[in-house]
Amino acid sequence: MRTGFTALKKVKINSDANMDIVEAQEIKGTFTKKKNKKQKKQPTPPLTRSDDSMVKETETEHVDMLGESAFPPEFRVSEIKNKQRRHLMFMKLKLEKRKQRMAMKKKKKKERDALGDKAPPKNVPKTIENQRIYDETTVNPEDEEVAFDEGTDEFSAYFNRLTHPKVLITTSDRPRGRTVRFCRQLATVIPDAHVYYRKGLALKKIIPQCVARGFTYLMVINEDRKVPNGMVLCHLPDGPTAHFKVSSVRLRKEMKRRGKDPTEHSPEVILNNFTTRLGHSIGRLFAALFPHDPQFVGRQVATFHNQRDFIFFRFHRYIFKNEQRVGIQELGPRFTLKLRSLQKGTFDSKFGEYEWILKRHENDVCRRRFNL
Amino acid sequence: MADKSQICSVWVGSETGILKGVSLSKKQAFNFCEFSCLSRDQEVCVLGWGDPQETEVLVGSVNGTVKTFSTEKGIFTETRQCGESTQGRFTGLAVTDSALITCVETGLLRVWKEGSETVEINAGKNVSRMRQNPSQCNQVATGGKENGLKVWDLERPETPIFTSKNVRNDWLDLRVPEWVRDMAFIPNSDKIVTCTGLHQVRVYDPASPQRRPVLESEFGEYPLTALSLPANKDSVVVGNTQGQLAILDLRKGLVRGCLKGLAGGVRGLQCHPSLPLVASCGLDRFLRVHSLEDRTLQHKVYLKSRLNCVLLSSRDPELGSTGVSTDVEEVKEEVGEVDEVWDTMEMIKDKAKKRATEEVEAVLVEPERTTKKKKKAVK
Numbered sequence: 001m002r003t004g005f006t007a008l009k010k011v012k013i014n015s016d017a018n019m020d021i022v023e024a025q026e027i028k029g030t031f032t033k034k035k036n037k038k039q040k041k042q043p044t045p046p047l048t049r050s051d052d053s054m055v056k057e058t059e060t061e062h063v064d065m066l067g068e069s070a071f072p073p074e075f076r077v078s079e080i081k082n083k084q085r086r087h088l089m090f091m092k093l094k095l096e097k098r099k100q101r102m103a104m105k106k107k108k109k110k111e112r113d114a115l116g117d118k119a120p121p122k123n124v125p126k127t128i129e130n131q132r133i134y135d136e137t138t139v140n141p142e143d144e145e146v147a148f149d150e151g152t153d154e155f156s157a158y159f160n161r162l163t164h165p166k167v168l169i170t171t172s173d174r175p176r177g178r179t180v181r182f183c184r185q186l187a188t189v190i191p192d193a194h195v196y197y198r199k200g201l202a203l204k205k206i207i208p209q210c211v212a213r214g215f216t217y218l219m220v221i222n223e224d225r226k227v228p229n230g231m232v233l234c235h236l237p238d239g240p241t242a243h244f245k246v247s248s249v250r251l252r253k254e255m256k257r258r259g260k261d262p263t264e265h266s267p268e269v270i271l272n273n274f275t276t277r278l279g280h281s282i283g284r285l286f287a288a289l290f291p292h293d294p295q296f297v298g299r300q301v302a303t304f305h306n307q308r309d310f311i312f313f314r315f316h317r318y319i320f321k322n323e324q325r326v327g328i329q330e331l332g333p334r335f336t337l338k339l340r341s342l343q344k345g346t347f348d349s350k351f352g353e354y355e356w357i358l359k360r361h362e363n364d365v366c367r368r369r370f371n372l
Numbered sequence: 373m374a375d376k377s378q379i380c381s382v383w384v385g386s387e388t389g390i391l392k393g394v395s396l397s398k399k400q401a402f403n404f405c406e407f408s409c410l411s412r413d414q415e416v417c418v419l420g421w422g423d424p425q426e427t428e429v430l431v432g433s434v435n436g437t438v439k440t441f442s443t444e445k446g447i448f449t450e451t452r453q454c455g456e457s458t459q460g461r462f463t464g465l466a467v468t469d470s471a472l473i474t475c476v477e478t479g480l481l482r483v484w485k486e487g488s489e490t491v492e493i494n495a496g497k498n499v500s501r502m503r504q505n506p507s508q509c510n511q512v513a514t515g516g517k518e519n520g521l522k523v524w525d526l527e528r529p530e531t532p533i534f535t536s537k538n539v540r541n542d543w544l545d546l547r548v549p550e551w552v553r554d555m556a557f558i559p560n561s562d563k564i565v566t567c568t569g570l571h572q573v574r575v576y577d578p579a580s581p582q583r584r585p586v587l588e589s590e591f592g593e594y595p596l597t598a599l600s601l602p603a604n605k606d607s608v609v610v611g612n613t614q615g616q617l618a619i620l621d622l623r624k625g626l627v628r629g630c631l632k633g634l635a636g637g638v639r640g641l642q643c644h645p646s647l648p649l650v651a652s653c654g655l656d657r658f659l660r661v662h663s664l665e666d667r668t669l670q671h672k673v674y675l676k677s678r679l680n681c682v683l684l685s686s687r688d689p690e691l692g693s694t695g696v697s698t699d700v701e702e703v704k705e706e707v708g709e710v711d712e713v714w715d716t717m718e719m720i721k722d723k724a725k726k727r728a729t730e731e732v733e734a735v736l737v738e739p740e741r742t743t744k745k746k747k748k749a750v751k
Binding site: 136137143144145146148149152277344350351352353354355356357359362363 | 635
């Protein structure tokens, strides 16, 4: 018993002592930190001060040599054993390289300015978009056959101004959090859109009811762990149905420098880079979501921009400041879509016929080939 | 038009109502129609050869007309009204010596004889395909949704000569739905192979007393839409709505291999009658020709409209046509050489046992490849 008690006491004492040490260390730490801050402008690091004077001398030599950039040819920064020194040296090396690069750039620019109009044309950077493999389905606007095909497809009723878009927006069953807000905000972007709770209904049962009530679109937002991640866009009454992956959704509240809430005017629609036959179909699918005649009073634009098969959606308000300048203000929400499949007919994932389906490991061998 | 149509070896019918001819050797595609009179109700449902010499293509449209296209003249020579558009789309088209056989979705199978009255057979509702037995012209098979396989003898149209029976109930004792999407007669036997909308491939044998399928296998998870029998026996090529094509072995019902590269659902599928080639077309607007031996994609042609059906001529699509230019003639001489090689090979084949057949095929391929090279050299 007694021994045990003493042991306990000892431990306690020890712990006390430890505490003291820890405190002392902390104080030291803060002290050194302060020192660091103060001496940041000095080239030599303060940490090595307590070390041997020999080491210090050699290091200062190194620093001097760096300034002249006269290392022996086989010298490498990575060979320095001290991590902090290595880091410091590396940063210096980087800065040096950057300076050289900037000087080169300045020199080149000066040369270009001196040459004036005779300057050689600038090199165009290589991107996977401008290196894109030519797609033989790219639509030629003069093509009679494609024009006829598009003129008589499922969207022709809208483009001939026979129908007016009316959109039903719903979600997967029991939506949570962001998905609900996302649907509400989508409904403010698309005129004549109605948000309904799914109530556990099957899509194949909803579709005939929608057709009976004159809806031309059914939009379903699917979610995973409270985050919207999929969209089914079904044109009514007889298709097609597109399935998209939804990513990087940013709601209105999360946007910086956003404008006031959008008005109820029907917006203008911009569709960018939908060039192939499939792209045309998708572009028409989006175009038919919005009414025919935009109300220019609202000064609102919905943009679907296709780049590398990703479709970026943005919603802006613009203003002409004077004859040259125009200002835009994002109203939100913003999101990115990627086409997964295009199915003929209304939603039928089991028995429907697919017009196009993304087969990632079968057809996407080349990164420079795009489908939209 | 005539010179265009003569070089074509593949014929494709599109949803926009255009008949397309494709020459694989010259890598060209032609439209055979007038753009002024295009309409959706001319959508091509079925294609078929009008005569055994393959000089006439029969084109069945949605509006119930069957047009005859002459491949020699390159124009539509004849138009017949075979039913109304209200009776549904054509599901099959065939010719016998003197008559034209048509079948529509509502199940009305009709034989249009010249001079005499038409024979009408009711094959039941929702017929999705009618096919003719290539060896016996007066036999046709029909099948559809909740409408099992039936084989009809057109001489005796009252009752079918074979009616299939649905398979037994499943392990939950529930009825298995029937949905025949396509069928084909296996040559040199009575057997018929069908594919269903519930991704089954079934083989029926009318010669045996069993009315249920003698072999059943499954491929994938999506409805199979088309099927075709290649030249070499005991295999079948099937395609589904997601654009998956597979070669199935008919001896055990196993997948031999898949044909890749399709982006959309398959609508039409046909194998070359003698060469190991298969042409497929579908909703992705491409005509694709695969080799059945190494399963590689040989040709890919963009045809601008959704395609419904494909028809291959029996001549070699790689070699030109029966044209008049000199280089083509040279190619023809080589065809003769190939034939000689084939004749000698057949001698060996007769002697060889069944197991050795594949090796023989491998030998057979080589001279063909050399001729391709020769042809290129000639060009």
